Amino acid sequence: MLNNSGAQGVNEDQFRRLIEDEFDKEIRRRGPERRSSEIESYFDDLRRSGSLSRRQAQGESIWTFSHNSIREFLAAQRMVDKLASGDSPLRNYAVTDAMRIFVSSLADDKIREQCTLLSERWPARASNPGLGSYVVLLWDALAKVWGRECVEPLERITGSPMVLEGLRLSRIDFARGRTEWSMMNADFRSSELSSVNFSFGLIVDTKFSSALLDGISFRHAALQGCNFDSAALLEVDLSDANMKSCSFKGLDSDSTIIVNQERLNGPAAIGYLRYLGCETDNVDDIYIWRNSSYYPIVEKIASKLLERPQRQRLGLTQKGASAFNPTIAEHFIRSMERAGHVRPQGGRTDIVELLPSGRTVFGNLTTGTTMDLSIAEFLKECEGLHR
Template sequence: MEAFIAGESAAFLDECCSQLVQQWSIFNPGELASTFALLWNARSPTWQGGTDELLTTLIGPHGGFDHCRLERLKMFCGTGGALVRSFRNSVLIECDLSRLDLRKSRFGGAWLESASFEGSDLTGVDFSDASLLDVDFTGAVLSDANFHSIDGGLSLRFAGVEYTKERALGLLASRGAIVPPVDAIYIAMAHPHYEIAKKIARRVCEGGASQYLGLTQRGASAKDPAAAVRFVDTLVSIGYAVFDKSGSARTVELTVAGRTPLRRLAEEDGLDEALVGYFSSGKRT
């Protein structure tokens, strides 16, 4: 059917689109979703305007996708831009909604499977009661996006890394989204310097004095020595570690106050309130 539609004249496609616009406002959009997909795939490759402009020619200026099932559609076309539509209680499987301004779209109650929002602006978008399975949010703007009543079995991808359940909620929270209550350790796990901090905590918990240069320039710390230095300085400033000198080598030692908090961090058992500030700062990637 797609090959047949693609081979038709522009006039024929225009007439089909005109008919679909009329039907979309009268009938249940869910029953017309397959027709929409055929026409979208026929027109989007050569469309030169914005994404929402093409949608207007197909489903009208106010048409939405509530209760629709859409599969393997690439929604970015032409110049992209804003996509102002409702996808409430829809089923989106392997759909690509990347690089779009979706700030006024709604996905409450939607089933999203293997979908991509890579690089899209999702500021304030409603995902309440949605189910997310293998959804890519790499580079997406998530400030104030509402995931408060999201299905707890969610799984996300970000920069090629998979996040599930609490770790997924922590990732969303770390990007500024609204999520159900989640332990601060899961938010810390999404921080770019988390592995550095965890390994420093593990090392100083082993007992005895640790060489400052070893803590800040070797192992995981070699990836970002400046971040390692900031974490060690944080530990000293809050009284969880102290500097000492052994000959010419500067060393770091664990304090009594730091034993439990750093052990919990090293074992990923929780995050002490005094350490939350470190994981709330720094550049997000």
């Protein structure tokens, strides 16, 4: 049997505990005085089964199923039977693709019955942490019965709006090949989400606070009013995502996001989220505004003046990164003149001279240490004018 760790074999102690768990009712019927002998009898019968293989590992015997297909079929069947039996609590199981395929091969009426049974358990999900693995198990079956629409069948199970709080969910594709779909007011608080695809979704007022999001995709998604406070993001893809009025306060400090194949972690991730207009903890302006399309112009001018403190104005505003937008480059130099960081050399407007305050400000910028307020305000103004 697969368990929540995904282990595919058991040692003798684990084998006996598994017998006690799975045959508890049968063993108790024999009475406490025969408990040990009944466990031993089951153990003797099962370890001689032709469907099991035994091998030695680190000085102990390990039993595994002889074929993966047998193991996965029996594991899926056991989960289906467990749900129908009304036994509680339901445990977390490591659900494989083969198990999902098996369940999706069931008749539509049987799949609907499983959904009904799962919905009956849902109010007691706090005492049934394994409900998440049943959602994973039924995921492909839901597509068979209801097509690519997935929010509606899930709401049949969880109620509306969708509540998946405190569960483990993995390898779930909400997009299912669609470029338009929506989710409203869903609740994933304190859940563990792994390899879940939210791409291209319109996701509104959905709660992800205190959740662990690992390998999640929000590519091309539009998120509005979603709450990620105190969440941990691991390899979460936000490429081309539009995030409006979302909150990421108290984000785990080791969080990592992916933006167009670039990994951003810690302060860089928080800065990117703030740049998109999200609420976050405070972070230095350099982590926010280096995401601006105008930042390469600012950085190039700063680095050139640090290399040589007197430069031709035309070279600073017309060459390199500045060539893409000479107007912004000229605007930046004038802004730095007003801030007292540079000045025309000897009254010549064609030569720009770096001043001592500018050397400090530009040095901090190019080393990634900090961004002076004068530069942050300039980039903010540019963004406001050109968005």
